[in-house]
Amino acid sequence: MRRNTPAQTRPGAASTRLITGSAGPDPRGRRAALSDLTQAPAQRVVHRVLAWYRRHGRRDLPWRRSDVTPWQVLVSEVMLQQTPVSRVLPVYAVWTARWPTPQSLAAATPADAVRAWGRLGYPRRALWLHQAARAIVDRFGGIVPDEPGVLATLPGIGRYTAAAVAAFAYRRRVAVLDTNVRRVLARFLTGVPHPTGTPRAAEHRSLDALLPKNADRAAQFSVALMELGALICTSRSPGCARCPLTTDCAWHRAGRPAGTRRPRAPYTGSDRQARGALLAALREYPHPVSTADLARAWPDPTQRRRALASLVSDGLVSCAPGGRYQLGPATADAT
DNA sequence: TAGCCGTGGGC
DNA sequence: TGCCCAAGGCT
Numbered sequence: 250m251r252r253n254t255p256a257q258t259r260p261g262a263a264s265t266r267l268i269t270g271s272a273g274p275d276p277r278g279r280r281a282a283l284s285d286l287t288q289a290p291a292q293r294v295v296h297r298v299l300a301w302y303r304r305h306g307r308r309d310l311p312w313r314r315s316d317v318t319p320w321q322v323l324v325s326e327v328m329l330q331q332t333p334v335s336r337v338l339p340v341y342a343v344w345t346a347r348w349p350t351p352q353s354l355a356a357a358t359p360a361d362a363v364r365a366w367g368r369l370g371y372p373r374r375a376l377w378l379h380q381a382a383r384a385i386v387d388r389f390g391g392i393v394p395d396e397p398g399v400l401a402t403l404p405g406i407g408r409y410t411a412a413a414v415a416a417f418a419y420r421r422r423v424a425v426l427d428t429n430v431r432r433v434l435a436r437f438l439t440g441v442p443h444p445t446g447t448p449r450a451a452e453h454r455s456l457d458a459l460l461p462k463n464a465d466r467a468a469q470f471s472v473a474l475m476e477l478g479a480l481i482c483t484s485r486s487p488g489c490a491r492c493p494l495t496t497d498c499a500w501h502r503a504g505r506p507a508g509t510r511r512p513r514a515p516y517t518g519s520d521r522q523a524r525g526a527l528l529a530a531l532r533e534y535p536h537p538v539s540t541a542d543l544a545r546a547w548p549d550p551t552q553r554r555r556a557l558a559s560l561v562s563d564g565l566v567s568c569a570p571g572g573r574y575q576l577g578p579a580t581a582d583a584t
Numbered sequence: 585t586a587g588c589c590g591t592g593g594g595c
Numbered sequence: 596t597g598c599c600c601a602a603g604g605c606t
Contacts, residue, residue: 331601333593373604408604514587587605
């Protein structure tokens, strides 16, 4: 298998080095390349990315407007997890109009949240957001926390989302390492086209080293880097000709080698598809649904039972009177 | 850590 | 037409 060519390192080069990918021996015996940024100091990278963003990258997205609240930023970040911007926009508009504060969502039922989630995908996020709203009300007086470590204690808020909320809602100087940023840095610094697995500590260190000292500028840089990955340095068809970092990019220098990626499990016929079909049937009606309706949504009885059981286990579905099923978890006072 | 968890648009 | 992908998180 072909290995990527490290960026050229000149002897006696200066000390500005950023490390990315897996530093040290990796499981397959590869040593990560060290990219010498002498020819492209961190400041120049930051400057180029910010200049590109100001001229070409800036999209008018509702969660980027100056009047957004931390709560709205949090909602947008959860919705954007593994979900394209274009599909988030309409659901975000509905959610933020209906539940503009943590208090308002906390006062709703989990079933309302799941129903309003529609077909965004990964519907457990609706439950998590609802639980997060209640936690924010109960534990933080209705104020969205501004510390990444505290944010990450909320359901559905992991390291990325916590950093994003802290940086974008509170202008905290926090490295925001999402899949776009990982791809940009991996390609630029080490020539790896598709970083895989959980982000490594070395990747966080590389991003920290790049991050401007000024908190506001750091947040701008994070948005710009994410945008660069989303619009130019894309996974499938990168627009290197339009990229402000091409001339110093290790991956570009190496001739853009293909790299390898992990195969993903088939979706058609999977339990995931079955769950989705059952949830779609449950969303279709405002009232509890009969087992016959669910059978029409997913005919295979064994898989239907399994999928339904997992949905109930997740709290996305619960039993209703008359052997029917409804959206949302069983309520504590239902008995 | 790997497997699991939705959905629909684009190529 | 399928395959690939999109601002992850949880167990």
